[in-house]
Amino acid sequence: MTNKNTVLVGCGNMGYAMLQGWLASGKLQPSDVTVIEPADSLRERAGKLGVKAVKNSAEILDTPRLVIIxxxxxxxxxxLPDYKPYAASATFLSVAAGTPVALFEQILGSQSAVIRCMPNTPAAIGKGMMVTFANSNVQPDMVQFTEELLATSGQVAQVNDESLMDAVTAVSGSGPAYIFHFIECLTQAGITAGLPQDIAGMLAMQTVYGAGALAATSTDTPSQLRINVTSPNGTTAAALDVLMGDSRLQNLLTEAVEAARQRSVELGKS
Structure with a gap:
């Protein structure tokens, strides 16, 4: 693709982290990017990466091929109305949580090309999970281009039904908070078992990190990895009897994800 002119609207923590990934990977050059950011400190931070950073859309000089919200x-x-002049030629990529494609089509026009993305916070360190939905107006080359950009921040998946984005939000969007709370709980359990707080925290953190990395790189399924570490009548088996008895943990997580999904549906209607 020869025209990579990209406008990034908003350069807070998520936008800045994604911008760093695009530039570091070489998918975009600083000259390809214009950042729109009214906050002085955030605009100055973006400008230090070599991109053009301005206060508002009136300062856009080159017609963008991609506008990232x-x-x-x-x-x-x-x-969004400020960017309607570009709707006929640009694809819009939204990383705004809970904002349906229909809102973009309403403001930009029914023929506008819109991709909705649900990232999560590990994207800030290149370990994110990004899930996208594109409306029928998005051209295949722009689907590929945006996926390549998003892939610099982690894994990318696509869904063909926008309503599934509520479930995506509940699993991967909100999911990091579930893991953080698990680390909190495992740390506290270690303290209750007699470990010093700093040691308990280190054990919990590194165990979650290491297990996740192993699961991500192993050819075995998570179920098989669990079986591999569980000796019959051993310590792990005793703990899993508590967690897995009556599907206790499975039921709890299912209930939690459903609560998050339902809330996502509610927010999408408000």
Whole structure:
């Protein structure tokens, strides 16, 4: 693709982390990018990466091929009309949580090309999970281009039914918080078992990190990895009897994910 002119609207922590990934990978050059960021400190931070960083859309000089919306959902309706002049030629990629494609089509026009993305916070260190949904107006080359950009921040998957984004939000969007809480709980359990707080925290953190890395790189399924570490009548088996008895942990997580999914549906209607 020869025209890679990209406008990034909003350069907070997520937008900045994604921008760093695009530039570091070489998928975009600094000259390809214009950042729109009204906050002085954030705009200056972006400018240090060599990109053009300006306060508002009036300062865009080159017609963009891609407009990335990385602002808080509550301000989308205020800022999006400024970019309607580019709707006929640009693809819009939104990383704003809970914002349906229909809102973009309503503001930009029914023929606008829109990709909705649900990232999660590990994207900030290149270990994220990004899931996308594209409307029928998005051209195949732009689907490929945006996926290549997103892949610099982690893994990318696609869904063909936008309603599934509520489940995506509940599993991977909110999911890091579940893992963080698990680390908290495992740490506290270690303290209760007699470990010093710093040691308990280190054990919990590294165990979750190491197990996740092993699961991500092993050819075995997580179920098989669990079996591999569980000796009959051993210590792990005793613990798993508690967690897996009556499907206790499975039921709890299913209930938690469903609560998050339902809330995502509610927020999408508000």
């Amino acid at each position: 990385a602002v808080k959902p509550q301000v989308i309706q205020n800022i």
